[in-house]
Amino acid sequence: MEGLKNLVVEDLSKLWIEYDRNTDTLYISFGEGEPDESVLIGDNIIANIREGRLISIIVTDFSRLAGL
Helix, strand or coil: CHHHHHCECCCHHHCEEEEECCCCEEEEECCCCCCCEEEEEECCEEEEEECCEEEEEEEECHHHHCCC
16 A cells, blocks of 8 residues: 555546446546556545556445545
8 A cells, every 4th residue: 555655647637537326436537448456545445556557546335435
């Protein structure tokens, strides 16, 4: 988890956010492509990494985590 502090988001113009009400999942994407690695970084939070760059964050059980 220590290496996650050095991840780069290359281009914020590619940012998109989507919420799936059926699965209560929040998707935050910073670009395209399949991850080389997926890391559980907290309670129901997954960071997807490709070539040392953060490409997406997935938050499951979002409404509970957000206190909604």
